[in-house]
Amino acid sequence: MVFVMNQFLRMRRLIAISVVLVVFCVSFVYCVYPVFAEEGPKQKVIKVGCVDIEQFLMMDKNGNVHGYGEEYLSAISKYTGWQYEYVEGSWKQCLKWLEQGKIDLLFPAEYTEERSESFLFSDTQCCIDFVALLTRQDNQNLYYGDFDNYDGIKVGMITESHLNKIFKETAKAKGFSYEPVYFERMVDLQAALKNKKIDAIVNGNLSIQEGQKLLLRTKSVPAYFITSKENQNLMEQLNHALEKMDIENPYYVSNLTEKYYGDFSKHAKGLTREEAEFASASEPIKVAVAPDTYPYQWYDKEEKKYKGVDLDVLNSVAENTGLEFEYVETSDRQESWTFLKEGKVDMIAGIYSDNTLERKYRLTLSDSYADKMNTAVTRQGNVVYPTDKLKVVIPESFKGLRSFIENNYPEWTIVTAVNEEACLSMVRGGKADITFIDSLKIHSDVNYQSANGVDLVSSITISVPIYIGISDGQSPLLRSLIDKGISMMNAGDVEDYKIFNSIKRNQYSLSALIRTNPFTALAVSLALMTLIFLAIFLTYKNRQRAAYAKLLESNNRQLHEANNAKSEFLQRVSHDMRTPMNGIMGLTTLTLEKDDVKGEIRENLEQINNSSVYLLNLINDTLDMSRIEEKKMSLQTEPLLLQSVIDAVDSQIRIMAKSKKLDFICCTEMANEVLYGDKIRIKQILINLLSNAVKFTPAGGKVELSVKGCRRSETELEAEFLVTDTGIGISEAFLSKIFDPFEQEYGNIVDKIGGTGLGMSIVKNLVDMMDGTIDIKSEKGRGTRISVTLPFRIAEQTVSETVPPSHNREADFNQLKDKRILLCEDHKINREIACKILENVGCRVDTAADGKLCLERFAGSEEFFYDCILMDIRMPVMDGLTAAREIRRLHRSDAKKVTIIAMTANAFDEDVKKSLDAGMNAHISKPIDREMLYKAILKDYYSGE
Numbered sequence: 001m002v003f004v005m006n007q008f009l010r011m012r013r014l015i016a017i018s019v020v021l022v023v024f025c026v027s028f029v030y031c032v033y034p035v036f037a038e039e040g041p042k043q044k045v046i047k048v049g050c051v052d053i054e055q056f057l058m059m060d061k062n063g064n065v066h067g068y069g070e071e072y073l074s075a076i077s078k079y080t081g082w083q084y085e086y087v088e089g090s091w092k093q094c095l096k097w098l099e100q101g102k103i104d105l106l107f108p109a110e111y112t113e114e115r116s117e118s119f120l121f122s123d124t125q126c127c128i129d130f131v132a133l134l135t136r137q138d139n140q141n142l143y144y145g146d147f148d149n150y151d152g153i154k155v156g157m158i159t160e161s162h163l164n165k166i167f168k169e170t171a172k173a174k175g176f177s178y179e180p181v182y183f184e185r186m187v188d189l190q191a192a193l194k195n196k197k198i199d200a201i202v203n204g205n206l207s208i209q210e211g212q213k214l215l216l217r218t219k220s221v222p223a224y225f226i227t228s229k230e231n232q233n234l235m236e237q238l239n240h241a242l243e244k245m246d247i248e249n250p251y252y253v254s255n256l257t258e259k260y261y262g263d264f265s266k267h268a269k270g271l272t273r274e275e276a277e278f279a280s281a282s283e284p285i286k287v288a289v290a291p292d293t294y295p296y297q298w299y300d301k302e303e304k305k306y307k308g309v310d311l312d313v314l315n316s317v318a319e320n321t322g323l324e325f326e327y328v329e330t331s332d333r334q335e336s337w338t339f340l341k342e343g344k345v346d347m348i349a350g351i352y353s354d355n356t357l358e359r360k361y362r363l364t365l366s367d368s369y370a371d372k373m374n375t376a377v378t379r380q381g382n383v384v385y386p387t388d389k390l391k392v393v394i395p396e397s398f399k400g401l402r403s404f405i406e407n408n409y410p411e412w413t414i415v416t417a418v419n420e421e422a423c424l425s426m427v428r429g430g431k432a433d434i435t436f437i438d439s440l441k442i443h444s445d446v447n448y449q450s451a452n453g454v455d456l457v458s459s460i461t462i463s464v465p466i467y468i469g470i471s472d473g474q475s476p477l478l479r480s481l482i483d484k485g486i487s488m489m490n491a492g493d494v495e496d497y498k499i500f501n502s503i504k505r506n507q508y509s510l511s512a513l514i515r516t517n518p519f520t521a522l523a524v525s526l527a528l529m530t531l532i533f534l535a536i537f538l539t540y541k542n543r544q545r546a547a548y549a550k551l552l553e554s555n556n557r558q559l560h561e562a563n564n565a566k567s568e569f570l571q572r573v574s575h576d577m578r579t580p581m582n583g584i585m586g587l588t589t590l591t592l593e594k595d596d597v598k599g600e601i602r603e604n605l606e607q608i609n610n611s612s613v614y615l616l617n618l619i620n621d622t623l624d625m626s627r628i629e630e631k632k633m634s635l636q637t638e639p640l641l642l643q644s645v646i647d648a649v650d651s652q653i654r655i656m657a658k659s660k661k662l663d664f665i666c667c668t669e670m671a672n673e674v675l676y677g678d679k680i681r682i683k684q685i686l687i688n689l690l691s692n693a694v695k696f697t698p699a700g701g702k703v704e705l706s707v708k709g710c711r712r713s714e715t716e717l718e719a720e721f722l723v724t725d726t727g728i729g730i731s732e733a734f735l736s737k738i739f740d741p742f743e744q745e746y747g748n749i750v751d752k753i754g755g756t757g758l759g760m761s762i763v764k765n766l767v768d769m770m771d772g773t774i775d776i777k778s779e780k781g782r783g784t785r786i787s788v789t790l791p792f793r794i795a796e797q798t799v800s801e802t803v804p805p806s807h808n809r810e811a812d813f814n815q816l817k818d819k820r821i822l823l824c825e826d827h828k829i830n831r832e833i834a835c836k837i838l839e840n841v842g843c844r845v846d847t848a849a850d851g852k853l854c855l856e857r858f859a860g861s862e863e864f865f866y867d868c869i870l871m872d873i874r875m876p877v878m879d880g881l882t883a884a885r886e887i888r889r890l891h892r893s894d895a896k897k898v899t900i901i902a903m904t905a906n907a908f909d910e911d912v913k914k915s916l917d918a919g920m921n922a923h924i925s926k927p928i929d930r931e932m933l934y935k936a937i938l939k940d941y942y943s944g945e
Contacts, residue, residue, distance in 0.1 A: 049094030079241035108223030144270035288336035317485030334397035352400030376460035697727035817842030851883030
């Protein structure tokens, strides 16, 4: 019995222990599981075959991949979480590796029955291939569609490309034979064509390089992602991601194609032999031009020649086709029509026409190259609607516009007047309800309404397609050439022509902006630019918050990618804002240099320039605040002479104080101290504090800056920067939030002066980053006292070692005469501004519109022909950083010695570092400071000034 009881008790103990262990294990798993669960599965690394295809997957010497395919895969990874490892090889190698499982994914691949036996194809195509036959532009033996002369040509092809089979079938159908020459890599294929080892190449994606022309284009062929049969799960994930992308953004592929390959239609046809011979043998084609259709045709009194959108288009057509045009001056558009009818000219540009006009003037029309927008204007205070039975007055020479209105608005009554001014007079006098004015003309002159006594009717606009009218007596080849020349233009060319002509014409230039109500125009312009910038910035902030919420649910890699995207966004915002600012400030400065700009116009231009500087500072402050919030701001510590920083601040603030009739005092006890610090950020702190003091101190007051130093040890020093003023002071209530972003104290004077409320927040953050302190004491109506203390390490250098000896500026700039400069800039207006700035000091300037052309121009020049290269960073085809690296790699004596200067709207610290790392000698941010530019070219560029 005892034995049984003992066994029973032992069993109970075992059960109890087992229950405790089970509970413990369950609790342990429950507690520990979330820790491991948070880690989640590791991201899958997909090995992608990287084949040398232009603009598709291009790997640089550092192993970085970019292009259409890379961007597409990055978008897919947002749905799949994949990471990519790119394996470079020929198409033949990559197909073999895919079959062997050495890579996971390959594209673009055309579908064939043979391939479908070994590979899986995506449900959605990744792109469209256009099988094209290309040759050199200078090949005078081969022309588009001239198949009889193709017999026996040597045609380069990529080994085992499906495009070869399609081309073979096409050649057979067209009745010509050829000798195939196979290459493993696209770069070798292109080199063979360039070096004339082959006559033509077969290429896909319609990627036509500079110096090439199209001979033949076959049918379009869809291309897909492919993987091996064993990768069924990968293909399912890919198809799912592609389906989601198509639902969320159905235009993604078409937009991506447009971004990397442009408008396919411009490559639709090359010139035939007959067309090329016609263009070469033809006499100049006479084109009527008139001064009364600005900005499409207008006379530049300064340069004494006709300009305009229409002429820019014709010049592009001439460049693309070899045609030559002779411009015949007429008194107005009415006479241009008469000249065409009487056979005095061969063509008239910038017209709308229909069957009636075509018969009357015996003309045929080219393809349309632009839409001309016309806005209705009515007398001030009058209200009209599109549905009203309106009386419309238009110039009698605008025959196309009249015909368009008659066909589309039959309920309106049309009357004509001699010219635009007569039309406006009739509207103001109530003899007509509305007239139509070109929208570009209205928007290029902010005073148009007040100057002409009219109101805009934004609800009534007419968009009219415009054409080139060609006399019926001309050869059909002329029309064909003009249509091809138009189709070869880039998509944004006409818009650039509109902007450029709107800015350049004297009648509607900067002087017109300030002609009647200058300060209102100035305020509106700056307000619009500020609102646009702030809208972009606030949009960014909203997107940032949304992205951050998502990133909390993601892993570390996704967070890293999002931060990179933010940095890229900031850089693009900075670049896109600085580019037009460079145009505004550059054109203003160039206009001020003209001797005939005097009096009120000069004063108002100076106000525009000052306000532009203010807006630039506003942009810089907003971007700086964003970078501080994202902890992207860093300090650049280097030896500096503190006195030189103070002198630079002194010269800038003294001008501001003088304009407000203030007494400005600047004194320092640290004339010869050489310290380690960030001179740019120190200057930024002082400029912010002193500019505030100047702004909020009434005329007759005083602003003072004093600098004192106190040594802590042999190697450390503490500097106190004391800013005092006799201004309006700061209330005690506002002092507690003076460092908060966007905070402002409102009052009569403050409201008038305005600002973003970011300056003091930036100052506080910069002071904190430097381990300094800032103290503010102020009393309403008595003034303000701000003390900033910053610690410094004392440098061992002497003054002479730190700061180069000063030079006489005028003498230095005289040394620029006859310097040969290669300017690489894709933006037409900025290119012209930079040319004029350089030519003003005697430089000889050659230009290139992208990095590839710059590289080719430098490589094709004699050694030491160019003294300096000015390089933009963001450009199509090849960016400035890549171009600089490639120039430095050239095997020629001057490749490593020629001065290369980044002249760009990319203005962040990391942008400067990237420029220097790419082999450039200096980095100058837009808007261009001409003195800094001149010094950089003379290699007298240093930051001590």
